[in-house]
Amino acid sequence: MNLIEIRDLSVAFSGQTVVRNLSLDVRPGECLALVGESGSGKSVTAHSILQLLPDAGTHTTGSVKYRGQELIGASAATLQKLRGNRIAMIFQEPMTSLNPLHSIEKQIGETLLLHKGLGGKAAQARILELLELVGIQKPRERLKAYPHQLSGGQRQRVMIAMALACEPELLIADEPTTALDVTVQRKILLLLKSLQERLGMSLLLISHDLNLVRSIAQRVCVMRAGEIVEQADCQTLFDAPRHPYSRLLLDAEPAGDALCSDERETVLQVNDLSVQFPLGGGLFRRKTYLRAVDGISLSVQRGKTLGIVGESGSGKSTLGQAILRLLDSTGSIRFQGEALDPLTPQQMRPWRKQ
Incomplete structure (x- = not known):
């Protein structure tokens, strides 16, 4: 029996x-990839499996079955037993899925308590195990952290840990590595693949990244404008795609030329910029700090683009916020010759629109 059977689904x-x-169909223990450009209907299809589409203004016809059980029109109690337990989902944007008011430990712990009855030290041990699996550094220190205290990539890894908490039969991964840097993408994919093999878990991978699909999927469905235009095993699709759209996706490569490097007026000049965050300490303990940005100097010329790259947590976003004086920092920030670092928040307002 197929794990998931979708027939004549229209939304x-x-x-x-x-x-x-x-x-x-999604077969037990396989990885099926759903690929296509943005707006092709991939995420809507995935949300239909768990009946996560809004009721207002949505009209759904056809059939979606999990182990022979119809999910379209299923009761709220039936869906609650499945969601996060037998079928779990990793969403594209973790900041909209994680509760900003609850710690990481509490959010993963709720899933374990609801579906596994785990609490206290047993739940904490499982949470630490999950955080280690998805590559969170110093997981014990992250238990009390809130989503806004984590980088984008770290938040996505927490979402993956939460989805894996109950060892689901089907994991729906909607662009699971979108927020991750290239150095950990492979680690996450290998983790998903190893869990799939160890647990016999099925994986529905939604992506526009064909290289990612090629490294993990057994079968591929190509979507365009709400329809599946081609289904094939992974090797066949990449070696001999039949549909013109499949060939178009495989042939698509970004292209561009570097701009000329003539000297222009310097608009932004940053010298020796540093940002640090307190980690703990108090009356009887020495305060410790995390140096998130450490002595950065850079300049941006008018009409030029400066790219800042690095791993999640390397300080890229913190640097940008510090330049806007949204975070306390040390060092020099000059914009159009004006020193911004000594300005008060009120004095900074007119500059931010520029």
Whole structure:
């Protein structure tokens, strides 16, 4: 028996059809990739499995079955037993999925308590294990952290840990490495692949990254404009795609030329900029600090683009916020010759729109 069977699924929002007569199966223990450009209906299809689409203005027809059980029109109690337990999902943007008011430990712990009855030290031990699995550094120090205290990549890894908490039969991964830097993408993919093999878990991978798909998927469905235009095993699709759109996706490569490097006026000059965050300490303990940005100097010329790259947590976003004086920092920041570092928040306001 197939784990998931979708037959003639159509979804319309306010009369606009976004998924049309779609049929596919997810087999036990396999990785099925759903690929296509943005707006092709991939995420809507995935949300339909867990019935996560909004009720207002949504019209859904067809059938979605989990182990023979119909999910379209299923009761709220039935869906609650499945969501996060037998079928889990990793969403594209973790900041919209994580509760900003609750710590990481509490959010993962809620899943374990609801579906596994784990609490106290047993739950904490499982949470630490999950955080280590997804590559969170010093996981014990992160237990009490809130989402805003983590980088984008770290938040995504927490979402993956939460999805894996109950060892689901099906994991739906909606662009699971979008927020991750290239140095940890492979680690996450290998983790998902090893868990799939160890637990016999099925994986529905939604992506526009064909290289990612090629390294992990057994079968591929190509979507365009709400329809599946080609289904094939991974090797066949990459070696001999039949549909013109599949060939177009495989042939698509970014291209561009470097701009000329003539000297221009310096608009932004940053010298020896540093930002540090307190980690703890108090009356009887020495305060410790995390140096998130350490002595950065850079300049940006008018009409030029400066790229800042690095791993999640390396300080890229912190640097940008410090330049805007949204974070306390030391060092010199000059914009159009004006020193910004000594300005008060009120004095900074007119500069931020520039």
